Amino acid sequence: MAIVPDANVEGPIAQLPNLSGDQLTLIVAGVTVIADLNTIIRTPTRQLNLVEVADPTPFPGRADPGFVKGSAQADGSYDTTNGVLRADRLFLEPGEHVLVGPIANPTEAGAIVNGVNAELTNDTRIPSYQILNEFGFPIQPASIPVDSTTAAEGYYDGNILRAFAISVDAPDAILKINPIIQPQISLLRARAVEKDSTYRLDIRGAVTLHHSPGFQPQEIDVYRLDDNNVTTFLGRARTRRAPGTSFGKYDQEFRNLPGEPPTCIRVINTTAMNQPSADLYVDL
Numbered sequence: 001m002a003i004v005p006d007a008n009v010e011g012p013i014a015q016l017p018n019l020s021g022d023q024l025t026l027i028v029a030g031v032t033v034i035a036d037l038n039t040i041i042r043t044p045t046r047q048l049n050l051v052e053v054a055d056p057t058p059f060p061g062r063a064d065p066g067f068v069k070g071s072a073q074a075d076g077s078y079d080t081t082n083g084v085l086r087a088d089r090l091f092l093e094p095g096e097h098v099l100v101g102p103i104a105n106p107t108e109a110g111a112i113v114n115g116v117n118a119e120l121t122n123d124t125r126i127p128s129y130q131i132l133n134e135f136g137f138p139i140q141p142a143s144i145p146v147d148s149t150t151a152a153e154g155y156y157d158g159n160i161l162r163a164f165a166i167s168v169d170a171p172d173a174i175l176k177i178n179p180i181i182q183p184q185i186s187l188l189r190a191r192a193v194e195k196d197s198t199y200r201l202d203i204r205g206a207v208t209l210h211h212s213p214g215f216q217p218q219e220i221d222v223y224r225l226d227d228n229n230v231t232t233f234l235g236r237a238r239t240r241r242a243p244g245t246s247f248g249k250y251d252q253e254f255r256n257l258p259g260e261p262p263t264c265i266r267v268i269n270t271t272a273m274n275q276p277s278a279d280l281y282v283d284l
Helices: 050-054
Strands: 002-014 019-021 024-029 032-035 040-042 071-079 086-091 097-107 110-113 114-118 150-157 159-169 185-195 198-208 219-226 229-239 246-256 264-269 277-281
Touching: 002 024, 002 032, 002 086, 019 050, 024 050, 024 071, 032 050, 032 071, 097 159, 110 150, 110 159, 185 264, 185 277, 198 219, 198 264, 219 246, 229 246
Parallel strands: 032 086, 040 086, 114 159
Antiparallel strands: 002 071, 019 024, 024 032, 071 086, 097 110, 097 150, 110 114, 150 159, 185 198, 198 246, 219 229, 219 264, 264 277
8 A cells, every 4th residue: 555656537527526624525537536725726727726626606508517527637646545646736627629610700709610609708717818819919809811710629518619718820810909019928838747856848939029120039038937926037938930920939948947847837028128928827
């Protein structure tokens, strides 16, 4: 009998999680998973507390309570004595469905993709982003060219895709925020891979270059973001202009970083005025 580290499970949630004091119990693909105040819990768009995970309120368009019949991924240690996986990290979503295809009728509320209504969610447990271009910046729906290739992510309720993210390949669509007056930065991906007492971090994102004469490269400082807004500098990335656009992209790998992987990453464009920043949860 022992505690086995680096255990994980991914699968359906069989019943409503039970909250007793500061301990949450849920069944994932037949495995008993325990989460507590030290567990990092999140959905695709935000971090949750224990009470929110146990909330029985159905998600829009669903009849099942809370996350029941949704999916979970838990990472932590497995106790062979009692057959329990104690989660260090817990990822939840009511479903994992994607539409990719031409867009029609884009509005602030969503769009039609492949003939299916993709409606942006308004549930606080998995709030949606605005419609974004492929660089990760909010765009005005009316300016999106007809039939632009679009990806909508969310859960299908049998009639509507309840989307938390709609991204459109439309570099010429009008940004909601004037990029000349207010430069912007996005962080589209942050992934960490742990090995022994170090980890590797891969990040990817974009910046607006409308403020920069000649579309000059921008310097991006990368930080790990821990509790109480504590930041630790990890390194620097540099942008390159996306051909034919007013956007710059960055893609950087940092190796042999000490300690455990962070929960969240912050990037800051130190070259642009007002030094815009963006945060993103880390995928493991």
